[in-house]
Amino acid sequence: MSDFNGLMMQANLIxxxxxxxxxxxxxxxxxxxxxxxxxxxxxxxxDETERAIAAASAAFKPWARTGLLERxxxxxxxxxxxxxxxxxxxxxxxxxxxxxxxxxxxxxxIGAAYIRWFAEEIxxxxxxxxxxxxxxxxxxxxxxxxxxxxAITPWNFPSxxxxxxxxxxxxxxxxxxxxxxxxxPYSGLVWGKLAEDVGFPAGVINIVTxxxxxxxxxxxxxxxVRKVTFTGSTEVGKTLIRQSADTVKKVSMELGxxxxxxVFDDADVDAAVEGGMIAKFRNMGQTCxxxxxxxxxxxxxxxxxxxxxxxxxxLVVGDGTQDGVAQGPLIDDGAxxxxxxxxxxxxxxxxxxxxxxxxxxxxxxxxxxxxxTGATADMQFAKDEIFGPIAxxxxxxxxxxxxxxxxxxxxxxxxxxxxxxxxxxxRLNEELDYGLIGINSGLITTVEAPFGGLKExxxxxxxxxxxLDDYLETKYLCLAELGG
Numbered sequence: 001m002s003d004f005n006g007l008m009m010q011a012n013l014i015x016x017x018x019x020x021x022x023x024x025x026x027x028x029x030x031x032x033x034x035x036x037x038x039x040x041x042x043x044x045x046x047d048e049t050e051r052a053i054a055a056a057s058a059a060f061k062p063w064a065r066t067g068l069l070e071r072x073x074x075x076x077x078x079x080x081x082x083x084x085x086x087x088x089x090x091x092x093x094x095x096x097x098x099x100x101x102x103x104x105x106x107x108x109x110i111g112a113a114y115i116r117w118f119a120e121e122i123x124x125x126x127x128x129x130x131x132x133x134x135x136x137x138x139x140x141x142x143x144x145x146x147x148x149x150x151a152i153t154p155w156n157f158p159s160x161x162x163x164x165x166x167x168x169x170x171x172x173x174x175x176x177x178x179x180x181x182x183x184x185p186y187s188g189l190v191w192g193k194l195a196e197d198v199g200f201p202a203g204v205i206n207i208v209t210x211x212x213x214x215x216x217x218x219x220x221x222x223x224x225v226r227k228v229t230f231t232g233s234t235e236v237g238k239t240l241i242r243q244s245a246d247t248v249k250k251v252s253m254e255l256g257x258x259x260x261x262x263v264f265d266d267a268d269v270d271a272a273v274e275g276g277m278i279a280k281f282r283n284m285g286q287t288c289x290x291x292x293x294x295x296x297x298x299x300x301x302x303x304x305x306x307x308x309x310x311x312x313x314x315l316v317v318g319d320g321t322q323d324g325v326a327q328g329p330l331i332d333d334g335a336x337x338x339x340x341x342x343x344x345x346x347x348x349x350x351x352x353x354x355x356x357x358x359x360x361x362x363x364x365x366x367x368x369x370x371x372x373t374g375a376t377a378d379m380q381f382a383k384d385e386i387f388g389p390i391a392x393x394x395x396x397x398x399x400x401x402x403x404x405x406x407x408x409x410x411x412x413x414x415x416x417x418x419x420x421x422x423x424x425x426x427r428l429n430e431e432l433d434y435g436l437i438g439i440n441s442g443l444i445t446t447v448e449a450p451f452g453g454l455k456e457x458x459x460x461x462x463x464x465x466x467x468l469d470d471y472l473e474t475k476y477l478c479l480a481e482l483g484g
Contacts, residue, residue, distance in 0.1 A: 029184075164463065262418070263294065263295070
C-alpha cells in the first residue's frame with residue numbers, strides 16, 4: 001500500500017498559508033469501509049471564506065497577467081505531480097470515499113488529463129477580427145479571464161470534479177476559492193499542496209473546508225467572486241442560482257441526473273449488459289451519470305435480465321483496497337436508508353427483486369448490488385435519482401414508447417442506448433432530451449468532449465473546447481479614426 005500521509009492536508013489553504021478554522025473547530029473524517037477515523041479538517045465559515053476570497057482577489061491580476069507559456073508550464077507540472085503520486089492519491093481517495101482502488105486510480109488519471117487538456121486548449125482560445133461596416137475602423141472581440149472563481153465540489157468524485165473546475169480556471173488566468181465536501185475533503189485539499197509544490201503563486205488556489213451553508217453563502221454574497229461552478233444536487237444548485245442574481249455572477253451547474261439506459265431488440269445483448277454494468281455500478285451507483293432506469297424491449301427483456309442478474313451476482317463487495325473488489329461501501333447511513341426505501345417502494349408496487357436487495361453481510365454501509373424487474377413509472381426510482389446499487393428494469397414495446405419514458409423526467413444529464421440500427425441512433429440523438437448520449441457505450445466521459453446536462457440537470461459545460469467558455473469574458477473593441 002502506498003503511503004498517503006504526506007499528502008493528507010488537514011488545514012485550509014488561504015493566501016499560501018495552511019491554517020485552521022478561526023475558533024479551532026474541526027470536522028472528523030472517517031473511512032466508510034472500516035469506520036476508522038482518518039483525521040479531521042477545519043470547520044470553517046464565512047470569515048475564513050471571506051479571507052480566502054480576498055487572497056484570490058489580490059492574486060488575480062498578477063496571475064491573469066502571467067505569460068501564457070508560464071501558466072501552461074505550471075499546469076503541465078501539476079499534471080505530472082498528480083501522475084507521479086497517482087498511487088498514493090488513489091489510496092487516499094479510496095480511504096475517504098470508499099470506491100474500489102482501480103476506480104480511484106482512474107479518477108486521479110482523468111483529473112490529471114483535464115489539467116493537461118485545458119493547458120493545451122487555452123492556447124487555442126482565440127479572439128476575432130470583425131469586418132467593420134464603415135471605413136477607418138477596426139473591430140475586435142477579445143477574451144479575458146472572468147476573475148475570482150468559487151468552486152464547490154461533491155463527495156463522489158472529490159478529485160476529478162475539482163480538476164474540471166481548476167483546469168479551465170487556471171488556464172484562463174482566474175484564481176479560485178474551492179470548497180470540497182466535508183466527507184471527502186482530503187482529495188480536494190491535496191490539490192492545494194501539489195499546486196504549491198510545483199510553484200503556483202500564493203492566493204491563486206485557496207481551499208476552505210467546513211459549513212456548506214456558511215462557505216457557500218459567503219461565496220455567493222461576495223461581489224469579488226465573478227463566477228461560481230457547482231457540482232451537486234439540483235436542489236442546492238437552484239438555491240445557488242437564485243443567490244447569484246444579487247451580484248449577477250456567471251454560474252455553471254452540473255446537477256442531478258436520472259439516466260435512462262435503452263436496450264432495443266436488435267442490440268448485442270452481451271455488450272449491452274457489459275455497458276450497463278459499467279454505467280450502473282461504477283462507484284456503487286453513486287454517480288450523476290449513473291444509469292437510473294433500464295428500459296429493455298420486450299423481445300430480449302428476459303434474456304437481458306438474466307444476463308444482468310448473473311453479472312450483478314458476480315460483483316465482489318468489500319474494502320476497496322482489496323484485490324478483486326468491485327463494489328465498496330456507500331458513503332453513509334443515509335445513502336443506505338435511501339436505497340432501502342426505494343426497494344421497499346418498488347416491491348410494494350409490484351416490482352420483484354431478482355438479485356440482492358439487502359444490506360451486505362459485511363455490515364456498515366455495504367449493500368448488495370440489486371436488480372429489480374417489473375419496474376413501473378409510479379415507482380420512486382422512476383422519478384428520483386437512486387445514487388446507489390439498484391438496477392431497475394422496465395419493459396417496453398416500441399421505440400416511441402421508450403423515448404417518451406426516457407424523457408419523462410425534469411432531468412436531462414446522461415442517457416445510454418444499445419442498438420445496431422444506425423437510423424435509430426440518429427433519431428435518439430434528436431429525440432432524447434439529454435446533454436450526454438452514449439450509443440453502444442456505458443462509459444462516455446472524456447476530457448475532449450463537453451460534459452453537462454439539459455433541463456434541470458444544469459447549465460454550462462465542463463471539458464471540451466466549450467469548458468473554457470464560462471471562465472472567459474468577451475470584450476468588444478472598436479478602434480476608430482484610423483483613416484482610409
